[in-house]
Amino acid sequence: MGQVPQGLLFTGSGGGPWALTNRSDLDPLIFLTWSYFMVVFNDPGSVPENWEPMLEENLETGDSLSLPEYVGTETRGSTRSPSEVMERRPDVGFCSRCQNSKPPRCHHCSVCQRCVLKMDHHCIWVVNCVGACNYKFFLLFLIYTFLETTLDTVTLLPHFIKFFGEAKTHSISPGNLAITVLAFVINLAFALSLICFLVMHASLISSNTTSIEVHEKNRAVRWKYDLGRKKNFEQVFGTNKALWFVPMFSKEDIANISALSGLHFPTRSDIETGSSRS
Ligand SMILES: [Zn+2]
Numbered sequence: 001m002g003q004v005p006q007g008l009l010f011t012g013s014g015g016g017p018w019a020l021t022n023r024s025d026l027d028p029l030i031f032l033t034w035s036y037f038m039v040v041f042n043d044p045g046s047v048p049e050n051w052e053p054m055l056e057e058n059l060e061t062g063d064s065l066s067l068p069e070y071v072g073t074e075t076r077g078s079t080r081s082p083s084e085v086m087e088r089r090p091d092v093g094f095c096s097r098c099q100n101s102k103p104p105r106c107h108h109c110s111v112c113q114r115c116v117l118k119m120d121h122h123c124i125w126v127v128n129c130v131g132a133c134n135y136k137f138f139l140l141f142l143i144y145t146f147l148e149t150t151l152d153t154v155t156l157l158p159h160f161i162k163f164f165g166e167a168k169t170h171s172i173s174p175g176n177l178a179i180t181v182l183a184f185v186i187n188l189a190f191a192l193s194l195i196c197f198l199v200m201h202a203s204l205i206s207s208n209t210t211s212i213e214v215h216e217k218n219r220a221v222r223w224k225y226d227l228g229r230k231k232n233f234e235q236v237f238g239t240n241k242a243l244w245f246v247p248m249f250s251k252e253d254i255a256n257i258s259a260l261s262g263l264h265f266p267t268r269s270d271i272e273t274g275s276s277r278s
């Protein structure tokens with residue numbers, strides 16, 4: 001890209017650090033901005049109006065069973081109460097605040113005041129929830145911000161050292177020294193915290209878990225959504241590896257990977273029985 005806006009990434013005065021870099025058109029800043037707007041403006045995943053849970057045994061035929069019908073079926077001839085049936089069937093949920101059925105892996109966000117499909121967390125940095133439909137964009141935003149801040153830190157390092165040398169001889173103004181130190185420290189702090197965040201999310205993706213589900217997973221003997229590392233990553237980034245680091249999906253992935261819609265998620269047993277949809 002051309003001239004980078006001065007001060008956008010705490011790089012101090014223009015001409016100094018930036019003059020040392022030879023930036024190409026593949027500047028991470030382009031992908032950072034693209035990913036940021038994708039995660040901010042894309043709906044993380046809303047529950048369709050009048051959505052009703054579809055029983056696993058009816059998925060192949062496409063027959064759906066409403067929640068009251070399901071509870072009625074399970075309690076008929078049984079001593080279990082409807083609430084006990086609901087507990088035994090964690091995928092079948094109901095949000096008392098939205099007064100609507102909840103698809104599997106869906107959670108209510110108290111900030112957005114609505115249910116979000118495969119909710120990961122509510123992010124104040126992007127002023128949006130992170131869910132099934134924008135999780136990849138959020139991850140790419142983290143990756144490109146990490147690359148950008150690392151690049152800035154490396155670029156600023158010689159200036160940081162040089163400015164300290166000049167500070168000893170009092171040949172630099174206190175204002176310039178403060179800007180350089182501040183820019184270096186902020187970029188370094190962002191880069192270090194982002195790498196920790198990225199490692200955490202890579203670990204979550206490798207087991208097909210969200211930040212919310214990590215507590216449920218610890219209680220489960222076998223996490224049923226864990227399809228194996230490769231498939232788990234494809235559930236988030238798509239099967240087209242050429243687009244893994246681009247904030248978009250191919251038409252085939254949108255059509256074939258049901259997890260991207262946030263309503264149906266293949267389980268380990270689907271894979272084992274060969275009846276998975278994706
Ligand atoms: Zn809700």
Ligand SMILES: [Zn+2]
Binds near residue numbers: 110121122128
């Ligand atoms: Zn939210």
